[in-house]
Amino acid sequence: MHNAAFMELGLDCVYLPFKVHSQDLGKAIQGMRGLNIRGLNVTIPHKVAVMTLLDDVDDSARNLGAVNTITSDGGLKGYNTDAIGFLNSLAARKIEPADKKIVVLGAGGAARAVALILMDRGAHLTIVNRHLPAAQALAGRLTGMYRRDIQTLEFTADNLKEALGEADLVVNTTPVGMFPAIDYSPIPYRWLKKKLVVFDIIYNPIKTRLLQDAERRGAVVISGVEMLVGQGAAAFELWTGKKAPVEAMRAAVVEALTP
Ligand code: NAP
Numbered sequence: 001m002h003n004a005a006f007m008e009l010g011l012d013c014v015y016l017p018f019k020v021h022s023q024d025l026g027k028a029i030q031g032m033r034g035l036n037i038r039g040l041n042v043t044i045p046h047k048v049a050v051m052t053l054l055d056d057v058d059d060s061a062r063n064l065g066a067v068n069t070i071t072s073d074g075g076l077k078g079y080n081t082d083a084i085g086f087l088n089s090l091a092a093r094k095i096e097p098a099d100k101k102i103v104v105l106g107a108g109g110a111a112r113a114v115a116l117i118l119m120d121r122g123a124h125l126t127i128v129n130r131h132l133p134a135a136q137a138l139a140g141r142l143t144g145m146y147r148r149d150i151q152t153l154e155f156t157a158d159n160l161k162e163a164l165g166e167a168d169l170v171v172n173t174t175p176v177g178m179f180p181a182i183d184y185s186p187i188p189y190r191w192l193k194k195k196l197v198v199f200d201i202i203y204n205p206i207k208t209r210l211l212q213d214a215e216r217r218g219a220v221v222i223s224g225v226e227m228l229v230g231q232g233a234a235a236f237e238l239w240t241g242k243k244a245p246v247e248a249m250r251a252a253v254v255e256a257l258t259p
Helices: 002-009 021-034 049-051 082-092 109-120 132-146 155-168 209-216 224-240 245-258
Strands: 039-041 069-071 078-079 101-105 124-129 151-154 169-170 197-200 220-223
Touching: 002 101, 002 224, 002 245, 021 049, 039 224, 049 109, 069 224, 082 109, 082 224, 101 109, 101 155, 109 124, 109 132, 124 132, 124 155, 132 151, 151 155, 209 220, 224 245
Parallel strands: 101 124, 101 169, 124 151, 169 197, 197 220
Antiparallel strands: 039 069, 069 078
């Protein structure tokens, strides 16, 4: 998507993947300095370890404890664009989280970004997770930051049904339904309803089983492709200072993910 964006705007830039082993992370970051590389994305398993190798870390990354984007203008600075990518996907559908009842399925890395930005924007959260202590740990951190309670539930059929009964929006941040296990959904069909917005942050497949079911129920659905493109667009803007050509970026992602 970044190369599509560079082409669209006629920028003399290229986006390349580099495989970096954990023991070489420091050398890779030194290489960024030495080669004057304009920007980097960082992914698993380096998102936390890279923080100590940078000159500065923005609040977006400090609050999440993970960096996914680095800029090199006047020193290396780390950011995290996952939360803003998620929020922009909601904004594109004119969905404002303030005062909404929102269920987050999962309590891992992606849930952290999603839950943080939803709390920041005034939503009422229920976090449902397979291992309750992980949900409680995440909720405890966010409650400390925002001074608002968060309900936590273990991922059981009854709990899920109860949480969804009241909800305006549900966000799946678990990998249930991700390629290749595309026939699975974290939510039974009968508990989906028309007035629910269903956001599945999985982007492969573009339309998961959960989103197909929700659509058949008449719910509004949002694909993880939107968050993927949203976080990419935010990174692009940090690197280039230019407005990201989001349509060209989305088209490149959809083409790459279409079997
Ligand atoms: P992660 O840190 O490993 O967290 C996974 C979460 O899902 C944990 O809370 C885990 O629960 C739960 N989980 C895993 N398997 C489960 C199962 N079979 N049933 C119920 N719960 C289950 O992973 P992550 O980095 O957050 O990524 C999660 C998903 O989000 C992936 O599909 C990833 O591709 C997607 N993602 C999308 C974007 C985007 O831009 N669209 C960005 C980031 C991630 P436990 O705590 O009980 O283990």
